[in-house]
Amino acid sequence: MENGQLLSVRNLKKHFPVKGGVFSRVTGHVRAVDGIDFDLGYGKTLGLVGESGCGKSTTGKLALRLLDLTEGSVSFKGTDIFSLSTGEMRSLRKRMQIVFQDPYASLNPRMTVGAIVTEPYHIHRVGAKKDRLQMAVDLLESVGLGSEAVSRYPHEFSGGQRQRIGIARAIALNPELVVCDEPVSALDVSIQAQVINLLTDLKDKRKMAYLFISHDLSVVEKICDDVAVMYLGKIVEIGEAGAVYSNPAHPYTEALLSATPTPDPLKKGNRIKLEGDVPSPMNPPSGCVFHTRCPLKITDCEKIVPALTERSPGHNSACIVR
Amino acid sequence: MSRLPTTFIFGVVVTLLFIFTAMLAPLVSPYSPLEQELYAGLEDPGTEHIMGRDRLGRDILSRIIHGARVSLTVGFVTVTVSVVVGTFIGAFAGYAGGKVDEVVMRVTDIFLAFPGILLAIAVMAILGPSLNNVIIALSIMGWTGFARLVRGQVLSLREREFVLAARSLGASDLRIVVFHILPNVVAPVTVEATFGVASAIIAEAGLSFLGLGVQPPTPSWGAMLAEGRQFLLIAPHMTTFPGLAIMVAVLGVNFLGDGLRDIIDPRE
Numbered sequence: 001m002e003n004g005q006l007l008s009v010r011n012l013k014k015h016f017p018v019k020g021g022v023f024s025r026v027t028g029h030v031r032a033v034d035g036i037d038f039d040l041g042y043g044k045t046l047g048l049v050g051e052s053g054c055g056k057s058t059t060g061k062l063a064l065r066l067l068d069l070t071e072g073s074v075s076f077k078g079t080d081i082f083s084l085s086t087g088e089m090r091s092l093r094k095r096m097q098i099v100f101q102d103p104y105a106s107l108n109p110r111m112t113v114g115a116i117v118t119e120p121y122h123i124h125r126v127g128a129k130k131d132r133l134q135m136a137v138d139l140l141e142s143v144g145l146g147s148e149a150v151s152r153y154p155h156e157f158s159g160g161q162r163q164r165i166g167i168a169r170a171i172a173l174n175p176e177l178v179v180c181d182e183p184v185s186a187l188d189v190s191i192q193a194q195v196i197n198l199l200t201d202l203k204d205k206r207k208m209a210y211l212f213i214s215h216d217l218s219v220v221e222k223i224c225d226d227v228a229v230m231y232l233g234k235i236v237e238i239g240e241a242g243a244v245y246s247n248p249a250h251p252y253t254e255a256l257l258s259a260t261p262t263p264d265p266l267k268k269g270n271r272i273k274l275e276g277d278v279p280s281p282m283n284p285p286s287g288c289v290f291h292t293r294c295p296l297k298i299t300d301c302e303k304i305v306p307a308l309t310e311r312s313p314g315h316n317s318a319c320i321v322r
Numbered sequence: 323m324s325r326l327p328t329t330f331i332f333g334v335v336v337t338l339l340f341i342f343t344a345m346l347a348p349l350v351s352p353y354s355p356l357e358q359e360l361y362a363g364l365e366d367p368g369t370e371h372i373m374g375r376d377r378l379g380r381d382i383l384s385r386i387i388h389g390a391r392v393s394l395t396v397g398f399v400t401v402t403v404s405v406v407v408g409t410f411i412g413a414f415a416g417y418a419g420g421k422v423d424e425v426v427m428r429v430t431d432i433f434l435a436f437p438g439i440l441l442a443i444a445v446m447a448i449l450g451p452s453l454n455n456v457i458i459a460l461s462i463m464g465w466t467g468f469a470r471l472v473r474g475q476v477l478s479l480r481e482r483e484f485v486l487a488a489r490s491l492g493a494s495d496l497r498i499v500v501f502h503i504l505p506n507v508v509a510p511v512t513v514e515a516t517f518g519v520a521s522a523i524i525a526e527a528g529l530s531f532l533g534l535g536v537q538p539p540t541p542s543w544g545a546m547l548a549e550g551r552q553f554l555l556i557a558p559h560m561t562t563f564p565g566l567a568i569m570v571a572v573l574g575v576n577f578l579g580d581g582l583r584d585i586i587d588p589r590e
Binding site: 061064066089090091093094096097098100102105106107108109110111119120123124166169173 | 482483484486487488489490491492493494497501502505506
């Protein structure tokens with residue numbers, strides 16, 4: 001299955017059962033991720049964008065097998081990670097890591113920063129015991145924190161510093177893939193830029209690939225090679241970032257881009273306003289899932305499920321109108 | 323941090339006094355708790371025997387001081403056993419989840435369905451009265467509270483991102499429970515344990531009052547109350563002082579627990 005990609009996702013589905021009523025019967029399923037495909041090359045960055053609840057984070061967790069999938073496959077360097085035994089998966093985890101959104105929830109409040117950052121070494125028995133603390137200090141310095149941090153607790157740090165600690169933990173084992181799950185959404189705008197720059201530097205130095213999940217299109221534009229736009233568990237547009245940003249093919253992408261604030265106060269954007277709310281993922285619309293809110297909707301949209309079709313080389317969009 | 327509340331300081335002082343009195347009982351008690359002087363039975367409190375004497379002429383103060391050993395032993399050993407068993411079962415149920423959790427929690431519910439003291443009386447009736455059996459009986463009902471508490475904490479903690487982060491690093495379940503989950507349940511368990519000591523002291527007194535606890539001549543506060551009951555009108559000092567001892571000890575330990583909860587709860 002080796003196809004030269006670091007990560008290959010095929011027809012990935014994750015349906016969460018919804019329980020209710022007597023004896024907690026399964027009354028329905030939330031189709032968090034509903035059949036998506038994408039590839040991520042070595043050292044590349046793929047941005048995964050979409051509104052809250054569209055399945056971005058679930059996709060990120062599935063890519064690392066932190067959740068079980070319902071259908072489909074996830075291949076890491078040609079190996080289907082869901083076919084591995086627990087032990088094999090555990091050793092593969094060295095190669096893949098995650099940075100979480102909330103730097104307050106993702107660090108154990110009862111562990112010192114030193115213990116947090118050395119934990120990957122303990123788990124995978126990397127380095128001699130006595131060297132591990134020095135390795136942690138080096139790591140903390142590489143993310144811009146001083147060596148005195150090792151003996152302190154997470155609550156003594158600011159949000160941005162905590163996120164740096166989270167990043168240090170993620171890169172400790174020199175992973176090839178890092179899933180960044182909204183790594184800057186919880187931070188102040190001024191701090192966001194610093195953390196983004198840090199992530200970019202680290203990626204270049206350590207040759208890592210990022211699956212970068214965000215709802216902030218301007219952040220994705222800055223850091224990503226490719227971008228995939230998700231809506232209600234499906235990818236509606238995917239392609240090279242420049243092509244998608246300059247020439248969006250899907251009306252949803254267009255609406256998202258028109259909602260991004262620009263720094264020029266004189267520039268009057270034609271803001272496309274979407275009517276209504278995102279439909280429930282328990283009961284997604286028939287045909288194209290976006291048809292309930294789409295400004296370009298025709299009657300066929302209610303019947304035909306649009307497939308991703310090529311707009312320009314490497315740039316695909318799922319829309320039957322354009 | 324603001325000034326510690328007076329109730330907490332009272333709790334700390336009383337609890338420490340209680341612990342030291344029990345440990346140093348032979349040194350601090352003015353008389354032997356067992357020596358009888360029948361001619362002086364039911365003697366009123368006076369300068370020599372400040373809490374008076376009981377029916378057999380034994381010094382009540384000395385008996386209360388030695389009785390603290392029984393209360394302290396039962397209180398702490400019961401709670402230690404309950405905490406260890408309850409934490410293990412609760413953590414297992416909470417972390418395993420699903421059917422395991424369901425079965426374990428229903429078993430816990432069965433234990434909780436019995437009125438605690440009734441279950442203890444039944445167990446004592448089967449095992450026969452003795453100090454060790456009091457501890458066994460009280461531990462049988464004591465672990466359930468800790469199991470529920472720990473399970474609830476584990477259920478919420480295992481969904482936290484730092485646990486997911488540890489899993490993504492490849493940490494084993496054992497490592498996650500020991501390093502990431504249990505350290506975060508220590509605080510609420512400590513608070514609960516303090517209250518557990520207080521209720522174990524009361525339960526021991528209750529069992530001994532009913533004659534199911536510690537057997538004579540070993541002094542126990544509950545048994546002293548029972549003995550004094552027959553002489554309530556002519557020698558009220560026989561019941562007043564052991565009653566006060568139970569009240570002050572339990573109040574002190576409860577105040578300590580309350581204070582601990584206030585200190586631990588507002589995070590850092």
